[in-house]
Amino acid sequence: MLGTQIQGADVLPIRRSFTKRLRIALTHRPLPNGEDTRPEVVDALSELGHEVTLVRGERDDWSRFDLLWIDHNPAWHPALRRQLARLRRRGDSPFVLIWHSEPLPLPAAAPFTPERLSLREVAKILLRDARATDPHTNARVLRRMHAHRLFDLLVVTTPSRQAFLAEQQIQAEMVPLGYHVSHGRDLGIARDIDVLFLGDLKVPRRRRLLARLESCGLRVERAGSWFSRDSWGEARTRLLNRTRILLNLQRFPGELAGLRMILGMANKALVVSEPIFMAGPYVEGIHWIASEIERMPEVVASYLAAAERRQPIVDAAYALITQRMTLTRSAARVIDLAAAANPALGHAQLAATEQRR
Numbered sequence: 001m002l003g004t005q006i007q008g009a010d011v012l013p014i015r016r017s018f019t020k021r022l023r024i025a026l027t028h029r030p031l032p033n034g035e036d037t038r039p040e041v042v043d044a045l046s047e048l049g050h051e052v053t054l055v056r057g058e059r060d061d062w063s064r065f066d067l068l069w070i071d072h073n074p075a076w077h078p079a080l081r082r083q084l085a086r087l088r089r090r091g092d093s094p095f096v097l098i099w100h101s102e103p104l105p106l107p108a109a110a111p112f113t114p115e116r117l118s119l120r121e122v123a124k125i126l127l128r129d130a131r132a133t134d135p136h137t138n139a140r141v142l143r144r145m146h147a148h149r150l151f152d153l154l155v156v157t158t159p160s161r162q163a164f165l166a167e168q169q170i171q172a173e174m175v176p177l178g179y180h181v182s183h184g185r186d187l188g189i190a191r192d193i194d195v196l197f198l199g200d201l202k203v204p205r206r207r208r209l210l211a212r213l214e215s216c217g218l219r220v221e222r223a224g225s226w227f228s229r230d231s232w233g234e235a236r237t238r239l240l241n242r243t244r245i246l247l248n249l250q251r252f253p254g255e256l257a258g259l260r261m262i263l264g265m266a267n268k269a270l271v272v273s274e275p276i277f278m279a280g281p282y283v284e285g286i287h288w289i290a291s292e293i294e295r296m297p298e299v300v301a302s303y304l305a306a307a308e309r310r311q312p313i314v315d316a317a318y319a320l321i322t323q324r325m326t327l328t329r330s331a332a333r334v335i336d337l338a339a340a341a342n343p344a345l346g347h348a349q350l351a352a353t354e355q356r357r
Helices: 040-047 078-090 119-126 135-147 159-167 204-215 233-241 258-266 293-304 307-324 327-341
Strands: 023-027 051-055 067-072 095-100 153-156 193-198 221-223 243-248 270-273
Touching (some): 023 040, 040 051, 095 135, 095 327, 153 159, 153 327, 193 233, 193 293, 204 293, 233 243, 233 258, 243 258, 258 270, 258 307, 270 293, 270 307
Parallel strands (some): 023 051, 023 067, 067 095, 095 153, 193 243, 243 270
16 A cells, blocks of 8 residues: 655645644664765754764663654664564564665556666675665565564655555655755856766666667766765765766666765755656656667757756756745655654644645
């Protein structure tokens, strides 16, 4: 059964005014590059007036908190999942919500052939590595947590993930990732990079696609690593501000890579992507350009040659994420859903826009 979802640009409600300040425990997994950053959603929740404590693994003071917010992926936190199972058996668990932003299999209706897992991904599964984040591992963890009632609210960030979970008889709400100032801004500098791909370059499918594009004469700058600071923070903002077109080459065909879309749009680079199944708030031709890989060199060349065609799309995308899709509004929507599931969390009337679905 599908929960609530949002369509087109009418994606996010006006936030509630809470009479209760929530004490939120939020899971955090630091970046592998050692950068000392906290999740952007902490700023959003703090702006909404809530108190946030970052947590990793087990604790003995859950009674301090009104809710536990598992951010991105519960598969990353095996010790926490084990403790939740014990607490649930004793009836002593906090309210648990998951805001899941990692890949899940596409629903049956998706017209895409699933990508085979790489040897690296298979090895992580066999070794029970908590860093495994392939669609099948993520789905298996959610199915187990659902079967053992280890969460009270599940929210995903794309419509296709919500549709897949409905096929699994798991109800989920849908709230997209939102824009945070750390994602970038328009610096107004010269754009001297025609085409950029920003992302994990160890993914075999991406390497194949990049080689294919370059064999057709499309020169693509490449950047991105979990273990380097060169493509994060202010350095990333400057890189994207130098870029005319940002390519979205998916790790898994058909997937909506919400963060890459936001990064391109926040820095006013035109996003050209492989086709996306259920792109949600991002409207093809209005906020981004879709192209099969076979036609991508031709499509990219046509937009590079016509700044007057790029600019309206770039401006519309920038307005969408910076005005209607902020992270604060997304966080407020998630909190609204939590309060609807557990009235003890807050007291307020639903915003009128919540009724427009």
